[in-house]
Amino acid sequence: MPLLKNGTVVEDRFVAVTDDDPLPDGVDVLVPLERWRTLHDALPPGRRYGVRLKSHQLVGEIAPDLGTLALVALELPKFRDGRAFSGARELRERYHWQGEIRAVGHIIPDQYLMLTRVGVDTVEVPAERLTDAWRRALGEFSIAYQAAQDDAPTLSLLRRHLRAGEPS
Amino acid sequence: MTHIQSRPNLAPDAHAGAYRYDAFDKTFVRERVAQFRGQVERRLSGALTEEEFKPLRLMNGVYLQLHAYMLRIAIPYGVLRSPQLRQLAMIGRRWDKGYGHFTTRQNIQFNWPALKDIPDMLDALAEVDMHAIQTSGNCIRNVTADHYCGAAADEIVDPRVYAEILRQWSTLHPEFTFLPRKFKIAISGSPQDRAAVQVHDIGLIATRNRDGAVGFTVYVGGGQGRSPFLAVKARDFVPEAELIGYLEAVLRTYNQLGRRDNIYKARIKVTVHEMGAEAFLNLVEEEYARLPRDRFRLDPAIVAAIESHFAPPPFEALPARSAALEAARAADPAFARWLRSNTHPHRQPGYAIAVVSLKPVGGIPGDATSDQMEALADLADRFSFGEVRVSHEQNLVLAHVRQDDLHALWQGLEAEGLGTANLNLVSDIIACPGLDYCALANARSIPIAQRISERFGDLDRQHEIGELKIKISGCINACGHHHVGHIGILGVDKKGEEFFQILLGGESASPAAALGEITGPGFSADGVVDAVETLVSTYLALRRPGERFIDTLNRTGHGPFKESIHAAA
Structure with a gap:
């Protein structure tokens, strides 16, 4: 499935492996949490690992493993299910994790900018839904009232009032 | 040496206690409207499914109601400047049927816009630094x-x-x-x-x-x-x-x-x-x-x-007691009655808070016509620094009126049908739109409010009864706050027929906040109006000096009140 980063399609280096598939040799794999639990005590070396969390599986479940993970994929079963937004922020803010955060499942372009602002790097988009709306969505707002994960560590929304002093 | 100069160019709302948008806020709202235009286009082209479009339109205040779309506009913490109120009047006249409906969340909604016009309505709102953002949807709503x-x-x-x-x-x-x-x-x-x-x-x-x-x-x-x-x-x-x-x-x-x-x-x-x-x-x-x-x-x-x-407006140094007010109060009993119910003590000597009732006898709670909104904007400019607030009880407030001006203000309100002296009284009813508008409703609530208000149409009688908060919802979603009414009325559907349950003893204000309790079987539309009157008679028979309805109810318990309406059934 096409993978978007910064609004453009990039190569997906991870192969999705289900609970029952054998691990393919020599490639990076993305596994469900249940599979990860059977693997993580004896990881075959020579590849990178990612874990896919369903929306009810909170990121705290993989907190002890974050040091060995390169990717966490957060699933939105329906786009209205916004738990992934908190999950991404917890990965960055609480666990200070620097790896790739990927949003997967049912996502609409109107969520793309907010996903990036909570720390998501990549979004999986079905080929038939890959329109220009995704790229445009990143530029729809030139400003935001809250600090994003990559902003200065302040309440950016209100800092401007210090600069401005007087309402214009 | 300088001396105070007159400032003829100062806008009448220059001292309104409202947040003024900076370039940042203005840019944001414009971008948001542009985004919504794009979303409407993508829905029409089929790029967005109806399921996907729905939460997006809701987060821009657009509901699909029983007969039409409804646009709910945010009035942050209920504060409006007079030019904003005039723009709402214009919107009501141009894209609705010449009126708007103020809500329990201090917002205003228009019940008859066409979907195609909504982006233009949002543009018109943006002109006066307003929007409909987050007035619906599963997000943080208007505070x-x-x-x-x-x-x-x-x-x-x-x-x-x-x-x-x-x-x-x-x-x-x-x-x-x-x-x-x-x-x-x-x-x-x-x-x-x-x-x-x-x-x-x-x-x-x-x-x-x-x-x-x-x-x-x-x-x-x-x-x-x-x-x-x-x-x-x-x-x-x-x-x-x-x-x-x-x-x-x-x-x-x-x-x-x-x-x-x-x-x-x-x-x-x-x-x-x-x-x-x-x-x-x-x-x-x-x-x-x-x-x-x-x-x-x-x-x-x-x-x-x-x-x-939100700096205080430039209040005048006035004596705490206004001779002009006292003279008008003594001369005009109807004005005196309005003062008693519809004004509230102000912190600044010589000033008062005036509440404009949107509950005329037999009227629709919270509705105001475009003409009334414009008249009120003018009165706000003359008497209250160009500022108007919306209360969660669906009335409007002029917060800073000189006591000397109260009589002139009241006369101005009376001329527009806005001078009803019933704040916190039996006809100051909160009601949801109910089955007349709402797709979720099981029963009508506006007509019940109108009939109760007509039954107690005599304002002197209402003043004699004193504070009594009636709140009516047309379904269990409780938009009419029936759980926290002193008397709450809940419309239900029983085999295709409307019935109305009565709750007693609710209160919205902390720390006395309480949820009402259902008294018993429901009433017909006729029966519920009679039952409210019976409850009021019971209270009048039982009350001790100084007791409000809720005080008597809390002292005696619900028993005598329940018996009075259900014994006869």
Whole structure:
């Protein structure tokens, strides 16, 4: 499935492996949490690992493993299910994790900018839904009232009032 | 030497206590309208499914009702400047049927727009720094506040300052825009709660500690709807600097743990109830303990900058007692009656808070015509620094009126049908739109409100009865706040027929906040009006001097009241 980063399609280096598939040799794999639990005590070396969390599986479940993970994929079963937004922020803010955060499942372009602002790097988009709306969505707002994960560590929304002093 | 010059070019609303948009806010609202235009286009082209479009239009205030679309416009914490009220009048005239409906969340809604016109309506709103953002949808809604803010004699902290900070913080919040369910925050700054804080997802009471520092008593998990709960106290005192961080912790805990399997169990009140308040609040405290405090620290300089928008208007130094007012009161009994019910003490000597009733006898609670809105904007310019507030009880407030001007103001209101002297009386009814408009309703509520109001049409009789809050909902979603009415009326559908249950003993104001109890079997539309009259007669027979309806009810218990309406059935 096409993978978007910064609004453009990039190569997906991870192969999705289900609970029952054998691990393919020599490639990076993305596994469900249940599979990860059977693997993580004896990881075959020579590849990178990612874990896919369903929306009810909170990121705290993989907190002890974050040091060995390169990717966490957060699933939105329906786009209205916004738990992934908190999950991404917890990965960055609480666990200070620097790896790739990927949003997967049912996502609409109107969520793309907010996903990036909570720390998501990549979004999986079905080929038939890959329109220009995704790229445009990143530029729809030139400003935001809250600090994003990559902003200065302040309440950016209100800092401007210090600069401005007087309402214009 | 300088001398005071007249400033003929100063706008009449120059001193209105309202937040003024800067370039940042204006850009944001324009971009948001452009985004919505794009979403409408993508829906029409089929790129967005109806399922996907629905939450997006809701987050721009667009509902699909029984007969038409409805546009709900945000009035942040209920504060309007006169040019904004005139623009709402224009919108009502041009794109609706010449009126608008003020809501219990201090917003206004138009019930008859066409979907194709809505982007143009949003453009017209943007011209006066208004929008419809987050007036619906599963996000943080318009923050509501005490409608007497900045004026009430008993106010400790001006809640507008913090309501505005929360407005900015919650606007398109990247983490909290797809919550399990809607999320409502209310804030009061007086010991006398006028914002119904305990029936909100988060209720805040701004206060000061012994050192004079501002902080907030935080309540979590209240709400009405089909399972009503009063919010529980989460913290006695969250210091001002920590307000945003603490709310982030509450919202993040709820966003991750709130139920998403059942829309009727998705509000935070159910999460708190099912987990237990202590368990939920422990998780909030854990989350808060590990949040990066500095990141969310509310800098006093920021608060001061926001506060400058709400500086007191240039009050005149006046004697506490107005001779002109006393003369008019003595000469005009109808005016004296209005003064008694519809004015409230102001902190500034010689001034008063005046409440404009949108509940004329037999009228539709909360409705105002475009003509009335324009007249009111003019009266606000003449008498109250060009500022108007919307109360959660669906009335309008002119907050800073010279006592000397009250008679002229009242005459101006009377000329527009806005001078009804019934604030907090039996005909000052909150009612939801009900089956006349709403797709969810089981029964009508507006006609019931109208008939009760007509039954008690004699204003002198209403004054004799005294404070009595009737609240009517046309279904269990409780938009008419029936759970917290002294008398609550709930419309239900029984085999295709409307029935009305009566609840007794509700109260919206903390700390006395209480949920009403159902008295017994429902009544027909005719029967419920008779039953209200019987309850009032029972009260009048039982009351002791100085007791309000709710006081007598609380003293005697519900027994005599229940018997009076159900014994006859």
